Amino acid sequence: MYLLRKQFDAVVAVFAVIFILVTCSGRTESETLVNKDDVYLTLVNKTHELPANWEKLVQIDTVKNSLDETIQIEHKTYASFLELREALLSEGIQIELDSVYRSVEDQQELWDYFTEEYGEKYTETYVAVPGYSEHHTGLAVDIFVIKDGKVIRENDEMIADRKDFAVIHDHLAEYGFILRYLEGKEEITGYGYEPWHLRFVNSKEIAEEITSRGLTLEEYLSEP
Numbered sequence: 769m770y771l772l773r774k775q776f777d778a779v780v781a782v783f784a785v786i787f788i789l790v791t792c793s794g795r796t797e798s799e800t801l802v803n804k805d806d807v808y809l810t811l812v813n814k815t816h817e818l819p820a821n822w823e824k825l826v827q828i829d830t831v832k833n834s835l836d837e838t839i840q841i842e843h844k845t846y847a848s849f850l851e852l853r854e855a856l857l858s859e860g861i862q863i864e865l866d867s868v869y870r871s872v873e874d875q876q877e878l879w880d881y882f883t884e885e886y887g888e889k890y891t892e893t894y895v896a897v898p899g900y901s902e903h904h905t906g907l908a909v910d911i912f913v914i915k916d917g918k919v920i921r922e923n924d925e926m927i928a929d930r931k932d933f934a935v936i937h938d939h940l941a942e943y944g945f946i947l948r949y950l951e952g953k954e955e956i957t958g959y960g961y962e963p964w965h966l967r968f969v970n971s972k973e974i975a976e977e978i979t980s981r982g983l984t985l986e987e988y989l990s991e992p
């Protein structure tokens with residue numbers, strides 16, 4: 769009987785430990801939850817992880833660009849992108865979706881592949897840590913340009929194409945988009961200048977304020 773009692777105590781102790789482990793890990797996750805109303809102004813960067821409940825709050829659609837490539841993108845972001853695209857077409861510039869939504873699992877696979885092929889140091893420099901890429905939100909849109917039948921898609925080509933990207937950037941706010949990684953703000957965003965990386969904020973007014981004041985999303989959201 770004594771032995772049984774002892775075994776019972778041991779089992780209780782094990783369950784107590786499991787309970788503590790489960791509730792503690794639950795608590796750390798709940799620190800990064802987001803309210804439905806704040807979805808479009810959620811900050812995800814190298815120090816702000818994707819909220820744990822994100823996938824429950826956004827609708828990710830699967831669409832095709834005009835090169836018949838499959839893209840995943842948040843529902844409202846896509847509707848606004850199509851309007852932006854239409855407006856730019858009338859200025860003679862054709863923009864297309866490149867990379868938009870990437871799940872944390874996809875990013876992990878990318879991370880593991882790079883680590884195996886190129887080592888940890890290289891991977892840390894060039895690949896976003898899984899959970900900390902804005903592309904997990906489905907609101908961050910990488911675009912490329914087709915001009916006179918020519919595809920302008922390499923990063924260097926796009927950075928050099930100042931004229932077209934100036935026109936593109938001029939139209940973003942009107943459709944609720946901002947340019948996310950600005951020149952000269954690398955220390956705030958953690959990224960170099962990327963003229964192709966847009967971010968949907970679902971508000972023309974907010975996008976216009978951020979753009980006209982030359983702010984990053986980090987700066988705008990840290991204001992009282």
Ligand SMILES: [Zn+2]
Nearest residue numbers: 908909910965
């Ligand atoms: Zn991007």
